[in-house]
Amino acid sequence: MTDIRQQALSAWFCQQLDLADISLCTVSADASFRRYFRYSIADVSYILVDAPPATEKNQEFIDYAINYAAQGIDVPQVLFYDLEQGFLCLTDLGDQTLLPLLTAGQLDWYPMAVKQLDLIANVEARSPHTYYDADFFNLELGLFEQWFCHELLQLPQALCAESELRACFATLVSSAMAQPQVSVHRDFHSRNIMVRDGMSLAIIDFQDTVIGPLTYDLASLLTDCYFKLGATLRQQLLMQAFKQFELSRGLSCSFSQFEQWFDFMALQRHLKVCGIFSRLSLRDNKHHYLADLPLVVEYIQKTCDKYQQLAPLSLLFERSILPALRERKLLCTQ
Numbered sequence: 081m082t083d084i085r086q087q088a089l090s091a092w093f094c095q096q097l098d099l100a101d102i103s104l105c106t107v108s109a110d111a112s113f114r115r116y117f118r119y120s121i122a123d124v125s126y127i128l129v130d131a132p133p134a135t136e137k138n139q140e141f142i143d144y145a146i147n148y149a150a151q152g153i154d155v156p157q158v159l160f161y162d163l164e165q166g167f168l169c170l171t172d173l174g175d176q177t178l179l180p181l182l183t184a185g186q187l188d189w190y191p192m193a194v195k196q197l198d199l200i201a202n203v204e205a206r207s208p209h210t211y212y213d214a215d216f217f218n219l220e221l222g223l224f225e226q227w228f229c230h231e232l233l234q235l236p237q238a239l240c241a242e243s244e245l246r247a248c249f250a251t252l253v254s255s256a257m258a259q260p261q262v263s264v265h266r267d268f269h270s271r272n273i274m275v276r277d278g279m280s281l282a283i284i285d286f287q288d289t290v291i292g293p294l295t296y297d298l299a300s301l302l303t304d305c306y307f308k309l310g311a312t313l314r315q316q317l318l319m320q321a322f323k324q325f326e327l328s329r330g331l332s333c334s335f336s337q338f339e340q341w342f343d344f345m346a347l348q349r350h351l352k353v354c355g356i357f358s359r360l361s362l363r364d365n366k367h368h369y370l371a372d373l374p375l376v377v378e379y380i381q382k383t384c385d386k387y388q389q390l391a392p393l394s395l396l397f398e399r400s401i402l403p404a405l406r407e408r409k410l411l412c413t414q
Contacts, residue, residue: 089130092167096160104128125172133166141287143206151199154282173282179270182307192281193273194321197297198328201262205291212292217253217348223355232358233404244392251389255344259293260329266290268297269304294325299346303379305353305372318342347383350376374411
């Protein structure tokens with residue numbers, strides 16, 4: 081089948097650099113509708129992005145590429161673009177994401193990644209600002225209810241409407257809103273962190289940056305949906321972040337309060353992720369994301385077991401969600 085958009089992207093790029101016809105190498109396609117290609121000429125390599133304007137935040141990407149770089153964060157530079165067609169040309173950061181290094185046991189990158197959180201928190205938000213307000217959080221929890229519970233697992237919609245569960249969700253939202261609000265990447269994990277020349281870190285996929293809770297990106301990093309970090313190291317990194325924010329932001333809460341903020345933030349994010357992974361499978365035919373559900377569910381269960389006020393959510397998983405996942409062979413039978 082002829083790939084019309086790839087052909088148009090190639091023609092557009094050739095026009096910018098006055099080149100003849102070229103052949104692009106596919107780099108990756110992510111959870112959105114974006115696609116990435118590479119073209120090298122002489123000793124220069126370019127990343128070409130096919131980002132359909134109807135679905136992708138291209139202006140946001142361009143603006144935040146500038147704002148992140150202004151904080152000293154290594155991000156791809158936008159060399160030229162066409163917003164109408166949804167084409168961008170970026171500098172090439174290479175192919176080494178953090179995830180394969182973690183799975184190979186190279187966990188010493190984590191302290192460096194935690195240090196990036198201070199820089200991200202100071203990124204200038206776009207105008208008008210986009211905030212993670214209560215409506216935003218409730219919309220995300222709605223993804224868990226609709227796509228995960230109802231669409232994927234075929235559970236009755238009335239289950240999540242019970243007052244005890246609504247109270248759990250309200251607790252998570254209230255905790256998020258009580259935290260200091262800073263710029264957050266929203267998807268700061270091992271697949272969106274690049275390792276450059278085996279020495280430093282770079283960040284990609286930052287177009288969804290908003291003003292949100294202080295622990296949001298920390299929760300994304302330390303409870304990564306694609307890599308399980310050991311409990312001891314996670315606790316050490318959590319303390320590193322706490323001390324870091326004490327110095328940089330004048331954080332005045334106790335560590336126990338910070339840890340609860342972190343736990344509740346991670347839980348809210350994982351409930352949302354259950355919905356997103358389900359939607360990617362059911363709507364977009366990207367079924368491989370379902371393979372990462374067991375780790376996400378494990379995170380959810382451990383947090384629910386830790387806090388008595390989350391008991392209704394724990395019961396929902398034990399009585400309804402886990403049996404439905406096992407029935408569909410999305411979770412190992414115990």
